[in-house]
Amino acid sequence: MGIFKRLWAALDERLGLAPLVEFARHKEVPRHRYSWAYYFGGLTLFFLGVQVVTGILLLLYYRPTAEAAFESVQFIVTRVPFGWLVRSIHSWSANLMILSAFAHMFSVYLLGAYAKPRELTWWSGFALLLLAMGFGFSGYLLPWNELSFFATRIGTDIAGKTPLVGGWLLRFLRGGDDVTGATLTRFFGFHVALLPMITSALLALHLLLIQKQGMHVPEKLAPEAKSRPPIPFVPNFALREATVWLGGLALLAVLAAFFPWELGVKADPFAPAPAGIKPEWYFLFMFETLKLLPPHVLGIEGELVGLALFTFGGLVWFLVPLLDRGSERGKRSPLFLLLGWLVLAYLVSFTALSLAGVFQ
Amino acid sequence: MAANETEATVGRRTFINWLLGTSLGATLAAALYPMLRFVIPPEVGESPTNRVLAGKLSELPPNTGRVFRFGAKPGILLRTPSGEVRAFSAICTHLNCTVQYRPDFQHLWCACHNGHYDLQGKNIAGPPPRPLEAFKVDVVGDDIFVTKGA
Amino acid sequence: MIPRAVLALACLAVAATGLAAPRPGTVGPPGKAAVDTCLDCHRSLDETRLSQPAEQAATDIHRLQGITCAGCHGGDPRAEDPEAAMNPALGFVGAIAPTAVPALCSSCHSDPSFMLRYAPNIPTDQAAQYATSRHGLALAKGDTRVATCTSCHGAHGVLPADDARSPVYPSRIVATCGRCHADAALMRAYGISGNEVADYQQSVHYAALTQKNDLSAPTCNDCHGSHGATPPGVSSVSNVCGTCHLTQRELFDLSPHKEAFASIEQPACETCHGNHAVHTPDDTWIGVGKDQVCGNCHVADDPGGQVAAQLAARLTGANSAIAATRERVARAERAGMLMDEALVQLEEAHQALVLARNQVHAAALAPLARETGSVLAAAAKADRLAQAAEDEIRFRRTGLAVSLVVILLAAVALLLKTRSLER
Known part of the structure; x- marks a missing residue:
């Protein structure tokens, strides 16, 4: 026991850690009927942690070339002990992370937590979600199987439709005119170097802001939160959050056990695209909407109109702390609340309908 | 209480x-x-893509051959009567049977339909329509490495 | 210098014997293109009939080897004056009659010592063979519709037979023969149906020739002969088939069919496989039912019909065992299991199936059953490996279920701990 105390004293003396401990001791989480919404951010962080650990493990064997990528993933899942598990967990955790991030974002939006002074937290969170989708998009190609190859071809094709910079963007993403081994190398670079670097910085900012500003209490729940004792962060909230994390881990174990991520068939760039190629589920709403649009809207290409609408919608969503003027005074506009529910309904219904095969 | x-x-x-x-x-x-x-790392230290350790030089006397595998696909390693080491795909170009080295013929032979290939992998008799795919051979010490598509 | 009179006399002598050998001065040394005033004029003539031969001669092997126009047509290839160049006294002949063609070509091509200088590697017995062919026999009777040398090789733009552009190059022979033999109206006169070319074009051999570029695949002349073209006899075609399909032929020779077919003058291979439309054989052919080949002679109850039913049953069993196992192994592979060993076994099963199909030619049950037995054994091995892979997936599931229990237990413990703290 003595040695730990001495070590702590020595570290505290040099680094001044006592205030941090003091901060943690006094950190509290408000208690009200929507307190459960506070767990989603932490859960997303947990899945991110799983991604980092399993991702680093996969890096030990993965090879980012068109000739060897599929074989190396095959090697991982067939020959490396527990490789099947690590790979399956990495794939499932990626999906759960994005799902949990979406849940986090919508709970924050619907409870109005984006309002001043938390604009920066909202913006960094928004950027983190886009980065997560970037991770998903780039990581999907890495096993170099048939599905991922053609999904990437379609996805980059859509990006190439952007006015003015489309052609440049397409070549930047693909590392050439078509999806080739050059694309794989590039996506690998994005996936394991570029995106992690940006994500780390933004995540640090996001977490720091939350510590600085404390948890947000929705205006209508303020009386309830005042009337009930807050949850001390250490140890009570931490223990609860840990329980949620264990739930996440259990879910991963169930998914890996009952729905092991398949290896698929090696991509053949010259084979015709198989029927029913779809992107990852979190891009489905966009994919299906673009497909539903007529070829031409008011003389402009339908896909372009769709992309413009998505960009505009994303911008509105991003700028909501500024657009919802009443929010800083604790009076959120019901219009924005309605918008939130509508967007949620749109995303959920389009994704569900697409998964159910209604759009085929 | x-x-x-x-x-x-x-x-x-x-x-x-x-x-x-x-x-x-x-x-x-x-x-x-x-x-x-x-x-x-597992015993097979490397993901087998297009290179395998196909055999040992000391176990391959002249005028013999042996079948090795690229994953599940057979290849044939042979040593010509003059001592040269060569490797080909062992999949017969007629109906995908596995070819073998026949010391009595001093060339490759497919048992299924009596197809013959010379020591360059060229189809010389019987039904095979095409030569066998040739692989690159590297001898490092006693180890014979075979590389596909090089 | 030879006196002119002697030369003129010699020329006349040659003309009198009727194009028996090229006249001196019309044939240059080998390897050097002929110099020829005929081409200079004929190229610029308006009438296609007269200009085309000159244009075609540009790539003609004979001209490139020093044979002038006069080598065949007579006349003086060095004379500037048309009258002198096409002087009948110098043996000039315009259009050469079909009946004269074989003799004209053979005047050089049947002369080994002459050919030795120009093309030592080509045979010199074509004319002799031609004389025995259906074409040659008919021509001798004055039928000018039959093929002569130029019908197949061309007259003016003759290319070596191993030039891919030549009409007698293996991949183009069908079209060349088909120019006459696909003409049902023309063939009727000779008692030939005219379907042969169309039939052949559906065959595996034509596919091998044109799609796989396998020049050893048989085309018209491989069975019928090229210069000595005749309908092949009952035994000779099987010999042709046997040069490539040696295994099947050896097995057939051991079978009861060899004697039986010979006694009723049925050919060995074509009785079941057809002659021109040789399709990829299928296991479903075996049997006495509709569209099944054994039914041509056998009925279900005779010993042959019973053996056929047995052979078919064994092959069907082997086929379905391979298909089912292949599917199962592929499923395990997609699920990320290492199935290399099972694939090796499947390959062995496939090889045994190929050998079993060979044994159909022996028309005996035991050797085929031995091979289908190997098929089933190898497929069973692969199936066991697939089973093991499925068991492994189940085992992993169990392992994860155990760890799931552990995780849930930890979650429950955490909940209890939280509650006890907050009590």
Whole structure:
């Protein structure tokens, strides 16, 4: 026991850690009927942690070339002990992370937590979600199987439709005119170097802001939160959050056990695209909407109109702390609340309908 | 009564702490064990893509051949009567049977339909329509490495 | 210098014997293109009939080897004056009659010592063979519709037979023969149906020739002969088939069919496989039912019909065992299991199936059953490996279920701990 105390004293003396401990001791989480919404951010962080650990493990064997990528993933899942598990967990955790991030974002939006002074937290969170989708998009190609190859071809094709910079963007993403081994190398670079670097910085900012500003209490729940004792962060909230994390881990174990991520068939760039190629589920709403649009809207290409609408919608969503003027005074506009529910309904219904095969 | 209750509470607490410690420890072990096993490389140290150790020079006297595998696909390693080492795909170009080296013919032969290939892998008799795919051979010491598509 | 009179006399002598050998001065040394005034004029003539031969001669092997126009047509290839160049006194002949063609070509091509200088590697017995062919026999009777040398090789733009552009190059022979033999109206006069070319074009051999570029695949002349073209006899075609399909032929020779077919003058291979439309054989052919080949002679109850039913049953069993196992192994592979060993076994099963199909030619049950037995054994091995892979997936599931229990237990413990803290 003595040695730990001495070590702590020595570290505290040099680094001044006592205030941090003091901060943690006094950190509290408000208690009200929507307190459960506070767990989603932490859960997303947990899945991110799983991604980092399993991702680093996969890096030990993965090879980012068109000739060897599929074989190396095959090697991982067939020959490396527990490789099947690590790979399956990495794939499932990626999906759960994005799902949990979406849940986090919508709970924050619907409870109005984006309002001043938390604009920066909202913006960094928004950027983190886009980065997560970037991770998903780039990581999907890495096993170099048939599905991922053609999904990437379609996805980059859509990006190439952007006015003015489309052609440049397409070549930047693909590392050439078509999806080739050059694309794989590039996506690998994005996936394991570029995106992690940006994500780390933004995540640090996001977490720091939350510590600085404390948890947000929705205006209508303020009386309830005042009337009930807050949850001390250490140890009570931490223990609860840990329980949620264990739930996440259990879910991963169930998914890996009952729905092991398949290896698929090696991509053949010259084979015709198989029927029913779809992107990852979190891009489905966009994919299906673009497909539903007529070829031409008011003389402009339908896909372009769709992309413009998505960009505009994303911008509105991003700028909501500024657009919802009443929010800083604790009076959120019901219009924005309605918008939130509508967007949620749109995303959920389009994704569900697409998964159910209604759009085929 | 109060003392009893306290005792029960203490016992309960001890049990909870024990349960918590044990189950968390077990969870941690369940997570760490696969990771530790994962980082230890398997016996086949490399993902077999297009290069394999096909055999040993010392085990391949002149005028013999042996079948090796690229994953599940057979290749044939042969040593010509003059001592040269060559490798070809062992999949007969007629109906995908596995070809063999015939020391009596001094060339490759497919048992299925009596197809013959010379020591360059060229189809010389019988039904095979095309030559066998040739592989690159590298001899390092006693080891014979065969590379596909090079 | 030879006196002119002697030369003129010699020329006349040659003309009199009717194009028996090229006249001196019309044939240059080998390897050097002929110099020829005929081409200079004929190229610029308006009438296609007269200019085309000159244009075609540009790539003609004979001209490139020093044979002038006069080598065949007579006349003086060095004379500037048309009258002198096409002087009948110098043996000039315009259009050469079909009946004269074989003799004209053979005047050089049947002369080994002449050919030795120009093309030592080509045979010199074509004319002799031609004389025995259906074409040659008919021509001798004055039928000018039959093929002569130029019908197949061309007259003016003759290319070596191993030039891919030549009409007698293996991949183009079908079209060349088909120019006459696909003409049902023309063939009727000779008692030939005219379907042969179309039939052949559906065959595996034509596919091998044109799609796989396998020049050893048989085309018209491989069975019928090229210069000595005749309908092949009952035994000779089987010999042709046997040069490539040696295994099947050896097995057939051991079978009861060899004697039986010979006694009723049935050919060996074509009785079941057809002659021109040789399709990829299929296991479903075996049997006495509709569209099944054994039914041509056998009925279900005779010993042959019973053996056929047995052979078919064994092959069907082997086929379905391979298909089912292949599917199962592929499923395990997609699920990320290492199935290399099972694939090796499947390959062995496939090889045994190929050998079993060979044994159909022996028309005996035991050797085929031995091979289908190997098929089933190898497929069973692969199936066991697939089973093991499925068991492994189940085992992993169990392992994860155990760890799931551990995780849930930890979650429960955490909940209890939280509650006890907050009590």
